[in-house]
Amino acid sequence: MATVNVLTNLSLITVGAAVIALGAAGTAQAKTYTEVGDAGKTLKTAQNLPGGINVIKGTISSKNGADLFSFFWDSGRFKATTVDGASFDTLLELFDSKGTVIALEDDSKGTAQSTINEFLDTGEYFLGISSSPNLALFGINYGTIPGSSSGDYSISLNKKTASFPKPTSVPEPASIIGILGLGAFGLTSVRNRKQQAAVKA
Ligand SMILES: [Ca+2]
């Protein structure tokens, strides 16, 4: 009887370890960015996706709502889809860093959901989601045709976003203040000397 108990316990331990391993693998694959408040509809108010994101979750809260996300892509195939990620009629748009439309898709594979599939160079891009047939980017037909529905969405990317490159080196604010401060000190000294000269005269 003791032997049977030991075997049973070993089996349970093995099953438990397998479940933990699967759970860890699943967590490692998906890294989600959840919309903070309501993402904007312009290039300036788009929400920035940090590096390492491959799932975007958010909400189109009204028929005319639209969300824009900026991200950095390390060259290669870019695929974004709401298939299996939304129950309303989505429309996805991809823009370059200046807001020019690169790709747009409304209905994918007989669903009301959308898939964008493009080969991209390394750079900054914007991904917009709206309720079809409304468009995402404010100023380019946005709101001229109302959307048809609203709801929560999950956009899956084929690989993780890259980190934005660090800006090229510029003088430290402290050293600029130092230079300005020296300049101001120099001017003050000259002025003081002139004032002293004037008093003496
Ligand atoms: Ca939103």
Ligand SMILES: [Ca+2]
């Ligand atoms: Ca659609």
